[in-house]
Structures are given as C-alpha cells and as structure tokens.
Amino acid sequence: NAGVMQNPRHLVRRRGQEARLRCSPMKGHSHVYWYRQLPEEGLKFMVYLQKENIIDESGMPKERFSAEFPKEGPSILRIQQVVRGDSAAYFCASSPSSGFGETQYFGPGTRLLVL
Amino acid sequence: GQNIDQPTEMTATEGAIVQINCTYQTSGFNGLFWYQQHAGEAPTFLSYNVLDGLEEKGRFSSFLSRSKGYSYLLLKELQMKDSASYLCAVREGRLDSNYQLIWGAGTKLIIKP
Numbered sequence: 001n002a003g004v005m006q007n008p009r010h011l012v013r014r015r016g017q018e019a020r021l022r023c024s025p026m027k028g029h030s031h032v033y034w035y036r037q038l039p040e041e042g043l044k045f046m047v048y049l050q051k052e053n054i055i056d057e058s059g060m061p062k063e064r065f066s067a068e069f070p071k072e073g074p075s076i077l078r079i080q081q082v083v084r085g086d087s088a089a090y091f092c093a094s095s096p097s098s099g100f101g102e103t104q105y106f107g108p109g110t111r112l113l114v115l
Numbered sequence: 116g117q118n119i120d121q122p123t124e125m126t127a128t129e130g131a132i133v134q135i136n137c138t139y140q141t142s143g144f145n146g147l148f149w150y151q152q153h154a155g156e157a158p159t160f161l162s163y164n165v166l167d168g169l170e171e172k173g174r175f176s177s178f179l180s181r182s183k184g185y186s187y188l189l190l191k192e193l194q195m196k197d198s199a200s201y202l203c204a205v206r207e208g209r210l211d212s213n214y215q216l217i218w219g220a221g222t223k224l225i226i227k228p
Contacts, residue, residue: 004157035218042119042202042218043158056215091157103148104216106157 002027004094004107005074012113019079019086021110025094032075033093033104034060034067043091049075082114117141119219121203126225127193135188135222137203145206148216149177149188153199161188161201190224198226 005024013019025032030051035043045059049069060067064082069075079086089111093104118140127133139147146165150158164170164179164186176189188201200221207215 040220042220043204043216044218045215048215059215103160103163105160106150108157 006092006107006110010111013082014115016081019082021077022074023092024074029094029096031095034077035091037089084114087114117217121219121222124223129228131193132191135201137186139184139205141205141207143207147186148204150202151199193226195226
C-alpha cells in the first residue's frame with residue numbers, strides 16, 4: 001500500500017521559471033493538503049483540495065501560486081515566475097476525510113531551490 | 116490570534132525520559148496532534164488528543180489539558196533514533212477553518228549517548 005507520493009523530490013529553477021510539483025495521495029484518500037516549510041521553521045498551510053474542488057486556499061499567495069486536484073491524476077501545485085523566496089520544502093498530505101481527528105499522512109516533500 | 120509555542124531545542128541522554136511541552140492559543144479547539152520529523156524527511160503521525168488526559172502508545176505518551184491550553188509529549192527509554200524534530204499542531208474550531216492545522220515551529224530533540 002503505497003503512501004503519499006510526491007515528485008520531483010528535488011527541483012532547481014532559475015528566477016522567472018515555472019515550478020510544477022505533483023502529489024499522489026494515498027489510495028482511498030480524496031483530501032489533499034499542501035504545506036510549505038522553511039528551514040528551522042514549522043509547516044505553513046497553503047491549500048486544501050478535494051477532487052476537482054479547492055476547499056480552502058487561504059494560506060496560498062494570490063499571485064503566482066495555483067493548485068488543482070483533477071478527477072484523474074495527481075494534485076498539482078504550480079508556482080509561476082519563481083523568486084528566490086520561493087525556495088523551501090513543499091509537503092503534500094492526504095486524508096480519507098476531513099472529520100475531526102482525521103490524521104493527515106505526509107509525502108516525502110519536494111525541495112525547491114530557486115537560483 | 117493563533118499561537119503555538121514549543122521549545123526550540125532540547126537535549127537528552129540515551130535511555131532517559133524527556134518531556135516536550137506545547138502551549139497553544141487558537142480561536143477554537145478540535146484536537147491536538149504530535150508529529151515526528153527526521154531531518155530532510157516527511158512528518159510522521161505520533162498521537163492525537165481531543166479530550167483531557169494521557170494517551171499512551173508504547174514508549175510515547177501525550178497529555179492534554181484544554182483548560183490550560185497545554186500539551187506534552189513524553190518519550191521514555193530514549194534511543195538514538197529518537198533524535199528528530201517534534202511538531203505540535205492544533206486543529207482550530209472555527210467554522211471557516213475546520214480543516215486547518217496550526218503548526219508549532221517544532222522542537223529539535225538531540226539524543227546523546
């Protein structure tokens with residue numbers, strides 16, 4: 001039973017390029033969460049999605065960032081025109097539902113480095 | 116406002132016991148999670164508390180006092196592999212943020228032989 005999968009694990013981009021991060025939730029999970037983590041800091045919530053719907057994007061910058069979770073295929077976090085401040089680890093988590101106490105299971109993360 | 120406080124770093128000796136504290140101030144409360152995160156890896160779930168009291172799971176126990184906005188994670192019989200960051204996260208109780216976990220910055224635990 002595969003866990004949450006993310007790819008790529010490491011991504012290097014030059015300023016102004018686009019970064020596309022993928023997340024495949026655990027089998028049977030239909031809820032996906034994206035987080036950003038800077039070194040020595042905690043996780044910062046970005047966006048919560050269900051299949052084909054964005055439920056809460058209050059933690060995601062309104063410019064340059066977008067997320068989707070299509071009916072088929074992985075969830076995608078897209079960062080356009082990357083800047084050095086976007087360098088961070090981006091974690092995806094999934095859960096089977098959003099009920100109280102539902103545990104979120106994390107993927108290994110994508111480490112984005114913007115040169 | 117929202118605030119989760121944990122010590123930045125703690126050091127303990129192999130075989131000993133360590134208690135990592137977490138205090139929180141949030142708009143509401145619907146449960147507290149503890150996760151373990153080894154350097155460069157994903158956070159992994161350790162425990163969940165929603166009612167006051169102690170939850171024991173092997174060498175790890177987690178305690179919650181809702182009236183005090185306080186939790187701790189207790190690790191017994193420490194092993195070198197327990198060296199990691201321990202993250203405290205609170206699920207808020209606001210109707211418009213029922214899905215969000217508010218995360219502390221984590222406590223880096225260093226185990227010495």
